[in-house]
Amino acid sequence: MEAAAAPARAIRVRGVTPGWAAAALAFLGAALVTGVVAGPVDIGVGDVLRSLGDKLGVPGVTSPLDATQESILWDLRVPRVLLAALVGGMLAVAGATYQGVFSNPLADPYLLGVAAGAGLGATLAIAYLPHALAGRQVLPFAAFAGAAVAVALAYGIGRAAGRERDSATLVLAGVTVASFFTALQTFVQQQNTDTLQEVTSWILGSLPNTGWSDVAVLAPYVLGATAVIVALRRTVDVLSLGDLEAASLGVDVRRTRLALVVAATVGTAAAVAVSGLIAFVGIIVPHAIRLVVGTSYRGLLPLSFVCGAGFLILADVVARTALAPAEVPIGVITALFGAPFFALVLRARGSRA
Amino acid sequence: MNAIGLSQVTVSLGGGAVVRDVGVVVEQGEWVALIGPNGAGKTTLLRAIAGLVRHDGEVSLLGRPAASLDRRQRARAVAVVPQTPETPPWLTVAEYVLMGRTPHLGPLARESAGDRDAAARALELLELQPLADRALGTLSGGERQRAVVARAIAQEASIVLLDEPTAALDIGHQQRSLELLDGLRDHEGLTLVAAMHDLTLAAQYADRVLLMSGGRIVADGAPAEVLTEETLAEHYGATVRVVTVDERLAVLPTRR
Numbered sequence: 001m002e003a004a005a006a007p008a009r010a011i012r013v014r015g016v017t018p019g020w021a022a023a024a025l026a027f028l029g030a031a032l033v034t035g036v037v038a039g040p041v042d043i044g045v046g047d048v049l050r051s052l053g054d055k056l057g058v059p060g061v062t063s064p065l066d067a068t069q070e071s072i073l074w075d076l077r078v079p080r081v082l083l084a085a086l087v088g089g090m091l092a093v094a095g096a097t098y099q100g101v102f103s104n105p106l107a108d109p110y111l112l113g114v115a116a117g118a119g120l121g122a123t124l125a126i127a128y129l130p131h132a133l134a135g136r137q138v139l140p141f142a143a144f145a146g147a148a149v150a151v152a153l154a155y156g157i158g159r160a161a162g163r164e165r166d167s168a169t170l171v172l173a174g175v176t177v178a179s180f181f182t183a184l185q186t187f188v189q190q191q192n193t194d195t196l197q198e199v200t201s202w203i204l205g206s207l208p209n210t211g212w213s214d215v216a217v218l219a220p221y222v223l224g225a226t227a228v229i230v231a232l233r234r235t236v237d238v239l240s241l242g243d244l245e246a247a248s249l250g251v252d253v254r255r256t257r258l259a260l261v262v263a264a265t266v267g268t269a270a271a272v273a274v275s276g277l278i279a280f281v282g283i284i285v286p287h288a289i290r291l292v293v294g295t296s297y298r299g300l301l302p303l304s305f306v307c308g309a310g311f312l313i314l315a316d317v318v319a320r321t322a323l324a325p326a327e328v329p330i331g332v333i334t335a336l337f338g339a340p341f342f343a344l345v346l347r348a349r350g351s352r353a
Numbered sequence: 354m355n356a357i358g359l360s361q362v363t364v365s366l367g368g369g370a371v372v373r374d375v376g377v378v379v380e381q382g383e384w385v386a387l388i389g390p391n392g393a394g395k396t397t398l399l400r401a402i403a404g405l406v407r408h409d410g411e412v413s414l415l416g417r418p419a420a421s422l423d424r425r426q427r428a429r430a431v432a433v434v435p436q437t438p439e440t441p442p443w444l445t446v447a448e449y450v451l452m453g454r455t456p457h458l459g460p461l462a463r464e465s466a467g468d469r470d471a472a473a474r475a476l477e478l479l480e481l482q483p484l485a486d487r488a489l490g491t492l493s494g495g496e497r498q499r500a501v502v503a504r505a506i507a508q509e510a511s512i513v514l515l516d517e518p519t520a521a522l523d524i525g526h527q528q529r530s531l532e533l534l535d536g537l538r539d540h541e542g543l544t545l546v547a548a549m550h551d552l553t554l555a556a557q558y559a560d561r562v563l564l565m566s567g568g569r570i571v572a573d574g575a576p577a578e579v580l581t582e583e584t585l586a587e588h589y590g591a592t593v594r595v596v597t598v599d600e601r602l603a604v605l606p607t608r609r
Contacts, residue, residue, distance in 0.1 A: 011447045011469040012486060231461050238455050242439045247405050250428030250456030296448050
């Protein structure tokens with residue numbers, strides 16, 4: 001048995017290769033810079049860096065910006081860019097997680113009713129709460145609560161109904177709950193036509209200019225959820241073999257799926273609560289990465305977070321500069337630019353395969 | 354030591370019993386072919402042995418009651434090669450085979466050098482090293498089937514359950530695949546239980562044949578004892594001739 005003496009060939013697993021990690025981080029870095037620099041008030045990259053150095057107390061560096069510029073940079077642009085990064089990263093990593101956990105390439109983070117539930121919660125808040133209350137203070141909580149109720153309901157129905165075909169039943173339960181909540185949301189909206197525009201614009205998604213408060217609220221959810229998902233990334237690949245095969249490899253399918261779904265859902269609900277429903281990021285980002293890099297979930301999940309963050313920062317730049325001073329809903333931008341880009345990637349990949 | 358011991362195993366799915374009161378003992382190193390008409394309960398019985406369906410009665414594995422094993426211990430004792438395995442097209446053969454190490458790892462653990470060696474060895478045994486970095490989506494049916502067996506070998510379980518391992522293969526690949534399994538059985542000391550539809554292949558390769566019908570084991574013995582024209586007529590409703598070719602049985606369907 002000479003063969004056993006020397007494992008002739010090392011087993012290579014494509015996690016995140018250094019090359020792709022560098023490319024993804026470079027993309028995110030470029031997006032961050034673009035996001036901070038873009039806007040009606042002209043602040044150059046060098047000035048941003050010097051202002052950052054000043055803030056960090058680098059000796060000999062003083063900010064060249066005046067008080068207004070400083071305020072625009074640090075109270076408006078930087079938090080907004082970070083908010084976009086958190087929301088985009090979360091939606092992308094949650095979409096990739098759902099695709100693996102449900103062995104369904106079309107799964108997106110809204111699959112189990114997060115969107116419909118958040119939509120209903122937000123609509124109820126906008127329609128029935130006094131206007132002062134329904135603003136940015138209460139709305140996220142109402143949306144988050146609606147999302148949580150919807151997914152919990154879907155999970156409960158799916159568990160009660162499904163024993164053998166666990167994941168398929170869960171998806172069906174999610175679709176059922178989503179249509180029910182969407183119907184309720186539409187009904188409430190039709191009864192309250194005076195707030196129609198506000199509801200519609202929330203549903204199309206937009207990032208608020210609320211400074212650091214939303215960043216501070218959202219960051220723990222997004223970073224916590226992403227940490228759980230990335231820690232379990234090897235198991236997501238096993239789950240993508242389907243319930244029975246994963247179980248035959250000794251995985252506790254229900255509990256692992258529950259942990260992943262809860263992490264992805266809580267993170268998504270938090271993101272949706274501050275940003276509204278931003279379409280398409282959860283599907284397009286993981287698929288674009290898979291088409292270009294062709295990787296397993298173990299690499300896909302961390303790359304999705306980084307690239308989703310960069311993608312949404314850039315989408316937000318377009319949303320706030322294309323028709324400035326008006327803002328285009330960011331959900332419109334992600335779909336408008338995302339869909340053709342995705343079609344191009346698909347085409348390029350198709351002709352190579 | 355017994356590899357598998359089943360006692361009064363009953364599995365009910367959707368209200369009806371699919372496996373009824375099965376009691377069988379499989380010795381270590383045996384190759385058992387599980388045959389029977391469609392719907393006889395072969396797949397469900399294999400799943401009960403692997404702990405993938407709820408069942409009544411007792412299952413023991415390698416001398417220990419299966420109920421005393423947790424999921425990962427059970428998966429270190431029994432590997433399953435399903436009839437239609439899920440093979441995500443983007444995974445490479447190496448990555449896929451390495452997943453066989455899952456029962457040896459905690460949910461958060463990463464593969465050690467030892468795990469990689471086990472996977473490399475499985476690739477070698479199935480002559481898959483040249484394909485190690487190829488995506489599963491680019492493989493032929495026969496290559497993919499070998500990758501699935503390699504995953505089971507990397508699992509290092511001494512019992513391997515196979516559900517129709519040759520169903521998707523042409524006659525040449527069927528033979529090569531079964532020869533390979535036979536070689537692995539000797540080389541690795543495996544116990545093989547394979548659900549099979551092709552009775553001639555079952556007769557040629559297995560030491561022992563279990564015939565299931567209506568959820569029960571209705572015949573159990575050497576191929577020549579179980580594969581008789583009368584028994585096959587009774588349980589399959591088939592008219593066949595059982596002939597001996599080069600000292601092994603072949604089952605030929607004949608027209609009434």
